[in-house]
Amino acid sequence: MRERPSFPARMPPQVSSTGRVTVTSHTPHGAAPPAIPTPHGLGLDSSAVRQQMVRKLALQGVTDSLVLAAMGTVERHRFVDSALVNQAYEDTSLPIGLGQTISKPGVVSRMLELLRNGTSGRMGRVLEVGTGCGYQAAVLSQVTTEVYSMERLRGLYDKARENLRPLRLPNVHLLFGDGTQGCAQGAPYAGIIAAAGGDTLPQAWLDQLAMGGRLVAPVSHAGGQVLLVVDKTPQGLQHCLLEPVQFVPLKSGVA
Numbered sequence: 001m002r003e004r005p006s007f008p009a010r011m012p013p014q015v016s017s018t019g020r021v022t023v024t025s026h027t028p029h030g031a032a033p034p035a036i037p038t039p040h041g042l043g044l045d046s047s048a049v050r051q052q053m054v055r056k057l058a059l060q061g062v063t064d065s066l067v068l069a070a071m072g073t074v075e076r077h078r079f080v081d082s083a084l085v086n087q088a089y090e091d092t093s094l095p096i097g098l099g100q101t102i103s104k105p106g107v108v109s110r111m112l113e114l115l116r117n118g119t120s121g122r123m124g125r126v127l128e129v130g131t132g133c134g135y136q137a138a139v140l141s142q143v144t145t146e147v148y149s150m151e152r153l154r155g156l157y158d159k160a161r162e163n164l165r166p167l168r169l170p171n172v173h174l175l176f177g178d179g180t181q182g183c184a185q186g187a188p189y190a191g192i193i194a195a196a197g198g199d200t201l202p203q204a205w206l207d208q209l210a211m212g213g214r215l216v217a218p219v220s221h222a223g224g225q226v227l228l229v230v231d232k233t234p235q236g237l238q239h240c241l242l243e244p245v246q247f248v249p250l251k252s253g254v255a
Contacts, residue, residue, distance in 0.1 A: 044077045044085060053089045057109045060091075064113040066122070070142035071109050076102075079135040079163050093246075096133045098153050100248055103195060107245060108136055114229055114242075115191045115216045116143060123190050127208065129179035129217075130195030130248075134160030140193075141169045148186040150179040152254045180252040182208045189213055197225045198250035206230070206237065218247040 043049070054072040062068060077088035079102060084094050093101040103111075116123050126144045128137055131151035137160065140147045149172065151157040157176040164172060175183055179194070180202040188210035197218030209215055215230040219241075227242040 044075075044088060047072070049089055050075070053091075053105055056091065057105060060106055060110075062106075062109045062113055064109075064116055064118075064143075066143045067109050067112045067116065067139075070112075070139045071105060073142060074135065074138045076105065076135060078166075079133045079138075096156065097159070098155050100132055100153070100156060102133050102135050103247075108139060111193060111216050111227070112136075112139065112143060114227070115193050115214055117214055124210075125186060125189050126191040126193065127183055127186060127189045127205075128193050128195070129182075129205075129250075131160045131174060132156055132195060134163040134174075136193075136195065137172050137174070138164060138167060138169065141172050144191070145171060146186070147172045148175060148183050148189070149173065150175045150177055150183060152177065152179055152251065154255065176254065178252055178254055180204065180250065184208060191215070192217070194218065194250065195247060196250040197245075197247045201228070201230065202250075206232070218245050 050072045054068050057071060058068060077085045080088050080094050080096065087094060089105070091104050091106045093104045096102050115126070123144050125146040125148065126140055128140060128147060128149040131137055131149040133156065137147050137149040149160075151160060151174070154176060157174065161174055164174070173186070177183070182202070182204040187208035189208055190210055190213050192205050192209055192213070192215040194217035197220060199220045201215070201217060201219065205215060209230070209232045211232055211234065213232050217228055218225045219228045221241060225245050225247060227245050229240045229242060231238040
């Protein structure tokens with residue numbers, strides 16, 4: 001029997017003309033994600049804790065059954081610092097270090113539902129900009145065929161890798177690099193989702209979005225931030241501004 005590679009499987013580093021170094025995990029195209037085991041233990045390991053969170057998300061208006069199932073499967077407390085685990089299933093953002101946060105469950109589920117846009121079954125390949133601690137990438141792995149997740153901060157990239165390793169998700173590719181440049185080797189993407197907001201959308205994202213694809217990202221608007229949904233159609237790009245949100249600023253380069 002062929003031994004399964006460790007997570008993430010190492011590939012030769014690829015250095016772009018801008019000096020970006022990328023290391024990814026590897027999976028055959030279209031491979032189905034594994035089912036993350038759902039413990040039935042005590043305390044935060046109990047599936048009942050997550051199901052209570054899911055019920056609250058449904059009451060907030062989330063209706064996508066795959067998104068709700070993914071939110072109930074992925075253990076959010078595995079992705080936050082030990083001092084904050086008791087708040088893991090509250091609908092709140094939490095610090096993860098280096099001035100970054102893990103988004104509140106309500107925002108994660110809302111953005112994923114918008115991204116999927118009523119897709120029946122798992123949607124195709126998705127680019128996530130801003131891996132953070134890896135939580136949203138794990139949730140995305142359950143509702144898409146492949147996830148290319150980019151993080152510009154080396155400390156968070158390493159943290160996400162450690163958080164995701166025990167889950168052994170073969171359809172998640174972690175990349176260290178400048179997310180504003182996207183990831184051309186995985187394009188075109190059925191969806192692009194960003195966890196940081198700027199004044200405008202990087203052109204690379206729009207170029208790498210597949211025809212018929214959808215992008216969901218925070219953008220600056222009227223002194224704050226709102227969610228922006230962009231659909232790429234044969235008639236052009238269609239933009240829709242939605243509710244106010246609060247994300248960290250979108251930055252270029254790596255650190």
